[in-house]
Amino acid sequence: MKHLKPLNNKALILEQAAAEDRLEEVVAMSSVAGCTATTDPGWEVDVFGGVASLCQPMEADLYGCSDPCWWPAQVPDMMSTFPDWNKDAQSSDEGWRNLTTVFPNDK
Amino acid sequence: MKTTRLRHYLSAGTLAMLACAVLPPAVAEDGKAILNAKCMACHTPEGNDALSRISHQRKTPEGWLMSIARMQLMYGVKISDEDRRSVVKYLADRQGLAPSETDGMRYAMERRLNTVEKFDEPLNQMCARCHSGARVALQRRPLQEWERLVEFHLGRWPSLEYQMMSRDRDWLGLARNEVAPQLAKDYPLESQAWSDWQKSKPGADALPGQWSFSGHMMTRGDVRGVMSVTHDSGDTFNIEVKGQYADGTPFNGSGSAIVYNGYEWRGNLKIGDVRMHQVFAALNGEMKGRMFETEHDERGLDFSAARQDSPRLLAVQPAFIRAGNEAELTLVGSGLSGTPDLGAGVEVVKVLESTPQLLRVKVKAAADAAPGLRNVALGALKGVDLAVYTEVAEVKVVPAYSVARIGENGGTTPKVQGRFEAEAWGKGADGQPYRIGYLPAKWTVEPFNEQARDDEDVKFAGTMQRDGVFLPAGAGPNPQRRMMANNVGNLKVIAQLEEGGLQGEGQLIVTVQRWNSPPLP
Incomplete structure (x- = not known):
């Protein structure tokens, strides 16, 4: 971190937390079953236990994250398993309504 | 990236063609025949009716459903819903878990999604930080199969090594050398509980x-x-x-x-x-x-x-009464008869209705009845408590921490609501806290912290209804919000008892939708 400077507030908060040795404490916080908080950022919850440091709006960079499998338990990974997940939603800003859940419906 | 995708198409497509071309369609055959017909193209027979990989794992019905669904989604297996049900039934019967092997983990099957899990390290960080730990703990495998699960994860989702709590350690070394052996020890394929259960399971x-x-x-x-x-x-x-x-x-x-x-x-x-x-x-x-x-x-x-042939006392509804009050209580169970003993200071005034399943009684708690729990007894039947209270000492919001999700607004995922109750606790004569039960309350939400206040989470994230149901707002970017953020929020949930006005607080995270929703979270 010595040669890196935070560019925005989120990075600054993270750097401060790291400086104060709070990083393990904040990232170790567990959310509820099946939610992820520690994938920097998490999907449901951020490392501080809130939502302000999530990717927001998540549609803004959704495919930049689903393509490299960032939250494969929550969001269909487009690199290995669901390459066509966004075929009806090429622009996530406009087309997010066409994204569908991937588990077969017959439970 | 394109090369990877091309390879994926080829492998999935080839497998699907293999499955279709080589094997006859299985329509009304039994689970074993369908299993062989659908799976043997890739899973090799090992003698004694065993198939590679499949025969070396035990899972819940939901676990098997997820495995087969994964074969469909990842490898293009074609199987009808009906045939899949047959295979799940076949495998879950023969390679399931003994009842005791599901102890403490049933919340995942029961979809109690606000359960805060407590797994020891390294399982918490290695497994449960992306999906529930219960998804792992509800499987049984030998070491080699746990190792293969590790390899599968890395092969399928290679970026997992670059994420926080992976890149700071030798993830693969840790997964192979520590986590897999621990899983094989904690969740082994062979167990006494399983062999006992196979001999004793009822028809x-x-x-x-x-x-x-x-x-x-x-x-x-x-x-x-x-x-x-x-x-x-x-x-x-x-x-x-x-x-x-x-x-x-x-x-x-x-x-x-x-x-x-x-x-x-x-x-x-x-x-x-x-x-x-x-x-x-x-x-x-x-x-x-x-x-x-x-x-x-x-x-x-x-x-x-x-x-009906298993006499039992299941519940008393409601399971509390205020000292000095009269109330109607209903005992629920099977094989019920007689007049219940409700403990010191609580008198049965009248039996209003009596069937083997239900006993409705009018009771009176003495004004000087000591606050605390009483064991309810009906003949030999026990196991249910009745709380007597004079005042509420503490209110807890249940669930104390929970996650709701935005949804709908033209999208395909439903909203996931928050649902809350105000749990009253008393202080017994011995000074110890005891649970009274759920009491009526007024419900409000506030920003959980300064950040939530600045971001106006209360305004955007949804509406708390009078009945304790939180209805999240619509999905999608919101042009009204800073940075067009989604309607997410970090909220404090406040319950104020209708009687007495005592307050309790909980935390509600309103977050984004989820598109990958298998039966085990």
Whole structure:
């Protein structure tokens, strides 16, 4: 971190937390079953236990994250398993309504 | 990236063609024949009816469903819903978990998604930080199969090594050398519990009959009634539910159920117009678990039931009374008769209704009755407590921490609501806290912290209704919000008791939708 400077507030908060040795404490916080908080950022919850440091709006960079499998338990990974997940939603800003859940419906 | 995708198309496509070209379609064959027909193209026979990989794992019905669904999604296996059900049944029966092997983990099958898990390291950081730890703990494998699961994860989702809590350590070395051996030790393929269960598991004849049930639907109140179970064929049953909420609203419906592995009861029924799913453990004349709406699994009730030939006291509704008051209580169970003993200072004034499943009584708690719990006894039947209180010492919001999700607004994912109750606690004569029960409250939300205040989370994230149901806002970027953020929020949930005004607080995270929703979170 010595040669890196935070560019925005989120990075600054993270750097401060790291400086104060709070990083393990904040990232170790567990959310509820099946939610992820520690994938920097998490999907449901951020490392501080809130939502302000999530990717927001998540549609803004959704495919930049689903393509490299960032939250494969929550969001269909487009690199290995669901390459066509966004075929009806090429622009996530406009087309997010066409994204569908991937588990077969017959439970 | 393109090369990777091309390779993926080829492999999935080739496998699918193999499965279709080589093997005949299996329509009404039994589970084993379908398993062989559908899976043998890739899973090699190992003698003794064993197939590579498949025969070296044990899982819940949901676990097997997820495995087969993964074969469909990842490798292009073509299988009808009906055939998949047959294979799940076949595998869950023969390679399931003993009841004791699911202890403490049933919340995942029961879709209690606000459960905060507590797994030791390294399992918490290596497994449970992306999906539930229960998804792992509800499987049994030998070391080699746990190792293969590690390799599969890295091969399928290679970026996992670059994420926080991976890149700071030798993830693969840790996974191979520490996590896999620990899993093989904690969750081994062979176990005494499993071999005992295979010898002792009951047949389908243990289940037909009249089941008296008791439950509590969050924000809606106590429920009671009778579920009639009749045998259909094999391990399937027809069910009819006749019951009511404490306020008299009917809770009636019918449907069907299947039992896996001698005790894993899964029902699908319609209560009124609402489709509901049952996940119960049916053991020794008792059913226990959760019943929830199929489309909204956050709406559900804790459920316990006893068969008519298994005398049991399931609940007293409500399970509290204020000292000095008269109230009507209902004891629910099976084989009920006589007048209950409700403990010191609580007198039965009159028996209002008495059936083997239900005993309705008018009771009076003396003004000087000592605050605390009493064991309710009805003849030899015990196991239920009645709380007497003079004042509420503390209010807890239940659940204390929970996650709701935005949805709809033209999108395909439903909103996931928050549902809250105010749990009153008293202080006993011994100074110890004791649970009184859910009491009526007024509900509000506030920003959880300064950040949430700055971001106006309360304004955007949704609406807290008067009944303790939080209705999240719509999905999608919101142009009204800074940075067009979604309607997410970090909220403090505040319950104020209608009587006395005491307050309690909880935390509600309103977050984004989820598109990958297998039955085990």
